Amino acid sequence: MDLLEKVVALCKRRGFVFPGSEIYGGLANSYDYGPLGVELKNNVKKLWWDKFVHGRDDILGLDGSVILSPRVWEASGHVAAFTDPLVECKSCHKRFREDFLENAKECPECKGELTLPKMFNGMFKTNIGATENKESVAYLRPETAQAIFINFKNVLDSRHPKLPFGIAQIGKAFRNEITAGNFIHRMLEFEQMEIEYFISPKSDWEPIFDDWLGEMKSFLQEMGVDLSKVKVREHADKERSHYSKKTVDIEYEFPFGTKEVYGLAYRTDFDLKKHSEVSGTDLVYHNVETGDKFTPHVIEPSFGVDRSLLVCLLEAYKEDGQRVYLSFPPKIAPYKVAVFPLLANKPELLKGARAIYETLKSQMVVAWDDRGNIGKRYLSQDEIGTPFCITFDFQSLEDRMVTVRDRNTTKQERVAIDRLPEYLQNELK
Structure with missing residues (x-):
């Protein structure tokens, strides 16, 4: 099996990703996230939100509707050009x-x-209301960006940000993909993490564009991605979207070829001007210090959630002899720690291990496992990427210490139970 086949098999076996509608024969380009997949996905989204929204003073959040007025897509050019x-x-x-x-x-x-x-x-068409006719047509959004543009004035009026500033959103998008994808790289329904970063039309946009390119690479690094496998490719004129003056793809060397993971586009003032023109609403920025009114230009960093997960899984997959493990950075690992009693049939060991589990559970996401022998439990946690395993054994009853095993090295260390929270917080940074 090649690397992708191994990752797909592990995802099914361990509960990361399942084929969509599997009991009915499946649905092409459709997947469901299992118990561990949804944890990994949420951790990637949290890492992104913490970095780009909570970690900055110039980005605000939004959560727009999946179904917008069809006039939005007519104005944006998607009905004619998508x-x-x-x-x-x-x-x-x-x-x-x-x-x-x-x-x-x-x-x-x-x-x-x-x-x-x-x-x-490529847009999915649907109908609103009891009758299906031209007036009832609506679309599932093919991108999250338009909800940001049509709420530009609402954000300005409610939060009064100063340029340059961005509006960030994480949400579902839908595209009627005909060509079969490679696992979760290309799907009918997918999730995007996007920022529309508004700048003055008088600004030198290229340094800002380059800064965002650096930020996107930095995010990949934080997820454990080797940047030597990452390429940046600029779109040719005939390839660029109708709204873009410059677009680059951030690509990754997948087993099935070098393909796009993220995109960065300079959308100029296309979207705000189009929506102003069609809606009749003035979508302009008023500089109260100079009195100037103008339509801002936009730089758009767009991150694919599902593609991020696929890259993380491929990068993390390691084989060490008979052992397979996922070397996730602790920030995105589904479980941070697993707690075991050495033997499940010894009440005193169960009680001691359970007390540790309950203490740690309030501070981080913790797995409990008392099935089978200790070796199999270690291997199971390795395969799902848990950074540390804690074992409460007979010696723990005497010295109030536990064995902490490192996922990547398999090295074991005895740590005092009352020091565990502090020890783990330091190791999981």
């Missing part, structure tokens, strides 16, 4: 995005002849 070229095999009738076939002239599945490309809109 399209991809689609080809169909004349033999097996499977459909593919032409831009993903890399100039192939035949079907990748059956070698059949392909049709000429037709443009296909």
